[in-house]
Amino acid sequence: MAAKANILIRKGRVIDPASGRDDVADLLIENGRLTRIGASLDAPGADIIEADGHWVLPGLVDACVHLSLPGSGRTGDIASETRAAAAGGITHMAAQPDCGPVDSTAVVRLIREQAGQAGFARIMPIAAMTQGLQGEQLAEMATLAKAGCIAAGNAGRRIASALVLKRCLEYAATFDMPVMFRPQDSALSAGGCAHEGPVATRLGLPGIPAIAESVDLSRDLLLVEATGVRAHFQQISSRQSLRLLREAKQQGLPVTADVSIQHLLLDESALEGFNSYCHVIPPLRSAQDREALLEAVADGTIDAICSQHTPIGSSSKAAPFPATRPGMAGVDTLLSLVLELVDEGKLSLTRALDAVTAAPARCLGIQAGQLETGRPASLCVVDAQSRKDYGEHWLSAGNNSPWRRAVLKGNVKLTVCQGKVSWLTD
């Protein structure tokens, strides 16, 4: 299929959480733009995709991925990982600044070039907030924004002091640049690799207490209030944090938040037997935390669900648990796992899809995640009922996922990213 051929997607169930649309309709893509959504469209010469019985969704927006650039210690490359994302219906992904790090226009250009050449997904880099992510001196945030970074952050790395952080936020606010926070107090989490709770106690794993997150979050929120910067909090994991976020939102602070999909599906019990695939930061917390996070997604305290995709080579996971690298590969399974939450009755279908499309786009302040006519088309066609055997169809170079061999609902048939077909199965 030619890159910019006209495409007519027929008779799919069109679900667009941003507009509230949920009906059977045809969609027409002409010259890469979504031109019409309606009944019985006619488009002579267009490639026809029969989507009868399938869903047509906006392309997924993943608010947190870790890219594999040389030197990042991760496996795969931008092409392999964006292709895996496209196969999972993802069209837009925000990349953490810890590959490189993203503190110079050269790195931003490299990422954009590689993503552009691969053409599977749009990568939106987040700028390093401090030079080399060292947490001491300001990075050239304005220059990086001009080069294409959509926000600034420090990828969860330590910032030297409240003073440095305050200045980072003031500087970002000067250019109305959103700031991405990953709250985790470095002293309270030092040396830890598992949620401080009964499982870590039994397994003798050094703990990371829930307050490592909430102590840092409360300080961050006070600084956000003081500086007026737009803030997005990533990978919230504990219920104490949710109380703080609710208060902040009620006060009208310009604050949004996301959670990674694994924290909605797994808890600390997944570590039994020293399962290093479940070694992630922040750690998988208690069953009560997991329930509270699900409620927070349902009620909107948490806006978005992300993959926190971190592809790691198998040798980095083949070691005693505390010595393994934290992280899970997640772009392959994000959509399937979100549908799992719908099947379990934890989230409504609309809210679940909103949390991986329009909501993260809002958090990131980008135009994406909805089916808008007149704009470059980014969408996916999903056979939501048939199951996908990830043992056979895994594309990320990182095998580090507990769902690496799972069979899950949700088969992406077609992904169109900015008018271009990025994924198509027979």
Added chain:
Amino acid sequence: MTLAPSSRVQLTDDGKLRHFLTTEHLPRPLLEDILDTAASFVDVGGRSIKKVPLLRGKTVVNLFFESSTRTRSTFELAAQRLSADVLNLDIAKSATSKGETLLDTLRNLEAMAADMFVVRHQDSGAPFFIANEVTPNVAVINAGDGRHAHPTQAMLDMYTIRHYKGGFAGLKVAIVGDILHSRVARSQVHALNTLGAEEVRLIGPKTLLPVDAEALGATVFTDMAQGLKEVDVVIMLRLQKERMDSALLPSEGEFFRLYGLNNDKLQFAKEDAIVMHPGPINRGVEIASEVADGPRSVILNQVTFGIAVRMAVMSMAISGQDSVAAQGGAHGS
């Protein structure tokens, strides 16, 4: 890597020991079997020829990623008394410091036709990783992993308790000191509960108690007088000097005043209570000399029993592995 639960990894399909990684989830008859087998070896140490041929022709490799002269020596002695060939590798100073991964080191050793790895490692779960993912057909004996488990130490303590108390029914046992960092305490709690002790108590300041310590299967006390009340056994843990540097304790002096075992505090326990310590002891820090050298102390006997218990575990694990091999199975690989 997804590792199978501890109980399944350690046992053959018909329930025999093939690795010894943790006391948790092992059935009571098996723990009793270890103690009974050890009893039969205690006499060996008293003979003029101290060897039995159970492990003749087998190669035991002591893999100590964390150095420990004492524990390594008792394992070495136990292996020699079973007539095994013993290779001591002080990995802390060799291969892995040259950048070789743990995986590569182990595969190399497996290729040398080792039959048993005795593993000590600073990371919790390391012996599980080895038994599960690397060398399932080499018997793995955990000689201490991180804060997780030290099952042979726990079993020699169980042996000592049974020796002096006749059994476990109705016993109250207090474990005192740095519970947070103690692999010994964790293994003791599981073994005591499985063997039928009435109550296991953990005593220490909150900075040295793990979060949700009750989840181990114990009651928690922060006061010595209350915690030692009417106990039959007092197990003191060694306090590492570095705890003072990481703001867990103000001083050795204050720790000794509050939690150090002297004759006054021992009054709270039952009159016939015994005092144990996994060693090496810090006199005047966690235990006073008057108690360590006193009539209730059984600390030196623990060391004697340690060799017999390790002989028991080693011979049982080798026999479990042999039975798997005889069935032609590489089960677990």
